[in-house]
Amino acid sequence: MRILLVEDDPTVRSFVLKGLKEAGHNVDQADNGKDGLYLAIGEKYDIIILDRMLPGGIDGLNILETLRGQKNNTPVLLLSALSDVDDRVDGLRAGGDDYVTKPFAFSELLARVEALGRRGHNDSAPETSLTVGDLSLDLLSREVRRNGQKIDLQPREFRLLEFLVRHAGQVVTRTMLLEKVWDYHFDPQTNVIDVHVSRLRQKVDKPFETAIIHTVRNAGYILRPTQD
Amino acid sequence: MAEDRSPPRRRWFRRRQEKQPDARRRRWPIRSAGINFALGYGVLFLISATLFLSFIWWSSTNLLNQHVRAFIETDAQELQKRWVYGGAPALGDAITDRLEQNIDDDALYLLIDRHGRRLAGNLPGWPVAIKKMNHFYELSIRRYTFTTPAEFKAYHLPHGFKMIVGHDIRGRTLLSTVITRTLIWCAVMIALLAVGGALVVRDLFRRMVGSIARTASAVANGDLNHRIALTGSETDLVAETVNTMLDRINRLMEGVRQVSNAIAHDLRTPITRARNQLEEALFSATSPDELRTAVDKAIGDLDHITGIFEALLRIAQIEAGSRRSAFTMMDLNQLLANMAELYEASAEDAGLSLHLDIVPLPPLFGDERMLQQALANLLDNAIKFSPPNSTLTLSAHPVPAMPTPETAAAEGTPAGIDISVQDQGPGMNDADILRAHERFFRAESARNTPGSGLGLSLVQAVTSLHHGRLTLTQAHPGLKVTLFLPLTQEAEQNARHTISTENPS
Numbered sequence: 001m002r003i004l005l006v007e008d009d010p011t012v013r014s015f016v017l018k019g020l021k022e023a024g025h026n027v028d029q030a031d032n033g034k035d036g037l038y039l040a041i042g043e044k045y046d047i048i049i050l051d052r053m054l055p056g057g058i059d060g061l062n063i064l065e066t067l068r069g070q071k072n073n074t075p076v077l078l079l080s081a082l083s084d085v086d087d088r089v090d091g092l093r094a095g096g097d098d099y100v101t102k103p104f105a106f107s108e109l110l111a112r113v114e115a116l117g118r119r120g121h122n123d124s125a126p127e128t129s130l131t132v133g134d135l136s137l138d139l140l141s142r143e144v145r146r147n148g149q150k151i152d153l154q155p156r157e158f159r160l161l162e163f164l165v166r167h168a169g170q171v172v173t174r175t176m177l178l179e180k181v182w183d184y185h186f187d188p189q190t191n192v193i194d195v196h197v198s199r200l201r202q203k204v205d206k207p208f209e210t211a212i213i214h215t216v217r218n219a220g221y222i223l224r225p226t227q228d
Numbered sequence: 229m230a231e232d233r234s235p236p237r238r239r240w241f242r243r244r245q246e247k248q249p250d251a252r253r254r255r256w257p258i259r260s261a262g263i264n265f266a267l268g269y270g271v272l273f274l275i276s277a278t279l280f281l282s283f284i285w286w287s288s289t290n291l292l293n294q295h296v297r298a299f300i301e302t303d304a305q306e307l308q309k310r311w312v313y314g315g316a317p318a319l320g321d322a323i324t325d326r327l328e329q330n331i332d333d334d335a336l337y338l339l340i341d342r343h344g345r346r347l348a349g350n351l352p353g354w355p356v357a358i359k360k361m362n363h364f365y366e367l368s369i370r371r372y373t374f375t376t377p378a379e380f381k382a383y384h385l386p387h388g389f390k391m392i393v394g395h396d397i398r399g400r401t402l403l404s405t406v407i408t409r410t411l412i413w414c415a416v417m418i419a420l421l422a423v424g425g426a427l428v429v430r431d432l433f434r435r436m437v438g439s440i441a442r443t444a445s446a447v448a449n450g451d452l453n454h455r456i457a458l459t460g461s462e463t464d465l466v467a468e469t470v471n472t473m474l475d476r477i478n479r480l481m482e483g484v485r486q487v488s489n490a491i492a493h494d495l496r497t498p499i500t501r502a503r504n505q506l507e508e509a510l511f512s513a514t515s516p517d518e519l520r521t522a523v524d525k526a527i528g529d530l531d532h533i534t535g536i537f538e539a540l541l542r543i544a545q546i547e548a549g550s551r552r553s554a555f556t557m558m559d560l561n562q563l564l565a566n567m568a569e570l571y572e573a574s575a576e577d578a579g580l581s582l583h584l585d586i587v588p589l590p591p592l593f594g595d596e597r598m599l600q601q602a603l604a605n606l607l608d609n610a611i612k613f614s615p616p617n618s619t620l621t622l623s624a625h626p627v628p629a630m631p632t633p634e635t636a637a638a639e640g641t642p643a644g645i646d647i648s649v650q651d652q653g654p655g656m657n658d659a660d661i662l663r664a665h666e667r668f669f670r671a672e673s674a675r676n677t678p679g680s681g682l683g684l685s686l687v688q689a690v691t692s693l694h695h696g697r698l699t700l701t702q703a704h705p706g707l708k709v710t711l712f713l714p715l716t717q718e719a720e721q722n723a724r725h726t727i728s729t730e731n732p733s
C-alpha cells in the first residue's frame with residue numbers, strides 16, 4: 001500500500017517508517033503540517049497516518065478537514081497523545097477513520113493500518129455471504145459452514161468470526177476486537193477477548209484437521225485460510 | 229433561529245442590570261453598609277417621632293379648644309342670666325368682678341350699648357373681624373405689650389346691647405413650644421442613637437464579614453483546613469456555602485496531592501524495574517535471546533506504566549466532572565446483558581459460574597461508556613479474586629424510594645438502581661474496606677495479584693459522577709460491591725436538554 005506518514009517526532013517517525021517498510025508498504029513522510037498537507041493533496045495514497053499535534057501552524061485536524069472539504073476520502077488514521085474520549089470523538093467527527101493513542105504498540109498500529117487499507121478497497125455493494133478457504137458465512141441466515149459441515153454459533157461468536165473473516169490474512173488486535181465486535185472502549189484487566197476467541201476456536205477449528213484462527217504473539221489474532 | 233439569538237440578548241440585558249447599581253452608587257456617596265443602615269433607621273425614627281408628636285399636638289389643641297369654647301359658652305349663659313336679673317348695670321358689675329377675680333388674666337370681655345359705647349370689659353373696642361353673632365372667632369389680639377391668640381364669641385343682648393366673651397389661648401402657644409422643643413430634643417437624641425447604632429452595626433457587620441474574610445485569607449495563604457465558625461446568624465448561609473466550597477476544594481487538592489504522591493511512589497517502582505532490567509541486559513546479556521527477553525519485559529513494564537497513567541488521567545478527568553457532557557438516557561438492561569455476555573466466558577475460563585440476578589430496569593440518565601468501564605473493573609476484580617469453582621453474582625434491581633408518609637403516594641417510582649457484584653473470594657477486612665477506594669490502595673492479601681490499585685478508584689469516580697454511592701460489604705464469604713445510581717436526575721436532564729436546544733452544534 002502507498003502510505004503517507006505525517007509525524008513531527010523523529011524517533012516515532014523513523015520507528016513507524018521502518019516498521020511499515022518491513023511490512024512491505026511504500027511510505028512517504030512529512031515532519032510538519034505544511035508539507036503533510038501538500039503531499040496529502042498532491043499525491044494519491046491508500047492511507048494517511050496523521051499526528052494530531054504538528055508544528056508549523058497546521059495541525060493534523062486542519063489537514064484532515066481540508067482533505068474532507070475537497071471530497072478526498074482517503075482513509076485517515078489519527079495518531080495522538082491526546083487520549084481523552086472527547087479528543088477521540090473530535091478526531092473521528094472531523095472525518096478520521098481510526099484513532100490510535102500514544103504510546104502504542106507497533107503491531108496495533110500496523111493491524112489498524114492494514115484493516116483501514118482493506119476497507120478502502122471494498123466499499124462496493126453489500127455482500128450476502130463471505131467465503132474464506134473452506135469456511136463460508138451466510139450473512140442473511142447467519143449460517144456458518146466449514147467443509148460443508150454446519151457450525152452452530154452464538155450471535156456474538158458469529159460477529160467475531162465475521163470480523164475475523166472480513167480481515168482474513170490480517171492481524172487483528174484484542175483492542176480492535178473489543179472495539180469493533182463489542183463496541184467497548186476500555187482496557188480490560190483480564191483476558192476476556194482471548195477466552196471468547198478460544199471458545200470460537202473450539203467450534204470452528206477443533207472438529208477439523210487444520211486450524212484457521214492463529215494467535216500472533218504480542219499482537220493478536222489472524223484468520224488464515226488453509227492452503228490446499 | 230429565535231432560540232439562537234436569545235442568549236446574546238439575555239446577556240445584553242444582564243449587562244444593563246449590572247450597570248444600574250453603578251449609577252445608583254454614584255448618586256449616593258456613602259458606601260458603608262453600617263452607616264447607611266443607621267441613617268435609614270435615623271430617618272425612620274425621625275419621621276415616626278414627628279408623626280407621633282404631630283398627633284399629640286393635634287389632639288391636645290383640639291381638647292384645649294373644646295375646653296375653651298365650653299368655658300366661653302357657660303360663662304356667657306351665666307352673664308346673660310345676670311342681664312335678666314339686673315340689666316346692663318348688673319352685667320357690667322359681674323364682668324368687672326370676674327376680671328378682678330381672674331388671676332390667670334386670660335378672660336376677655338366686652339359689653340357695648342346700642343351706640344357702640346364700651347360699658348365694661350377689658351377689650352379696648354369691638355374687633356373689626358367679629359361681624360356675625362353667635363359664632364366662634366379665633367383672632368390675634370394685642371394685649372399690653374404682646375400679641376396673643378384668643379377665642380371669641382359675640383352675643384346679642386336685649387335693647388341693642390352686644391357682648392363679647394373671649395378667652396386668651398396663650399396656653400396653646402406654650403404647648404406648641406413644648407412640643408417643638410421635644411421634637412428638637414428627639415431629633416438630637418435620634419441623631420446620637422443613629423451615630424451610635426451606625427458604629428455598632430458597622431462593627432457587627434465587620435465582625436460577621438471578618439470571620440469569613442479571615443477564613444478566606446487563611447485559605448488563600450494555604451491553610452485549607454480553616455473553616456468559618458457558624459454563629460447562628462444570617463451570615464451562616466454564606467458561611468455554610470463557603471465551607472462546602474472549601475470542602476470540595478480540599479477534596480480536589482487532596483486528589484491532586486494523592487496523584488502526585490502516587491506518581492512519585494507507585495510509578496517509580498515499575499520504571500525502576502524496567503530500567504534495571506534494561507541495564508542488566510545491557511551489561512550481562514550473553515545471547516540475543518536473553519537481550520530480547522529483557523527488552524520484552526521492559527516493554528511490558530512500560531505498558532503497565534502507561535495503563536496507570538491512563539487510569540489516573542481518566543479518574544482525574546471524571547472527578548473534575550467534565551465528562552458529564554456524554555450523559556444520555558440509556559438502557560441499563562442492554563448494558564448489563566452485554567457485560568455479562570462478555571465476562572461470562574472469562575468467568576467460565578477461570579472455573580467460575582456467573583450468576584445473573586437482574587430484573588428489568590428503568591432507563592437511566594448517565595454515561596454509558598463510563599458505566600461499562602466501572603462494571604468491567606468490578607467484574608475483572610471479582611474474577612481475579614475468586615477461588616476456582618465458586619459463584620460470581622451480578623445483580624441489579626431498582627431501589628424503591630424511602631417509604632416516608634409524604635412519598636407513599638409516589639410508590640412505584642424507584643429512587644435509584646442498585647447494581648452489585650458479589651464474589652466468594654477472600655473478601656476484605658473492615659479496615660481495608662474503608663480504604664478500598666483510595667488510589668493505589670491494595671489490600672495486603674492482594675499484593676501478589678496483578679493490578680494497579682486504581683480499579684475501584686475509577687469505579688468510585690464514575691459513581692460520584694452519577695451522584696451515586698459505592699458500598700463494599702462483607703458477604704461471608706467474599707465481597708459484595710454495590711453501585712447505587714440515583715434516578716432523580718430529571719432536572720439535570722432537562723437542563724441539558726435546554727442547553728442542547730440553545731446551541732445545536
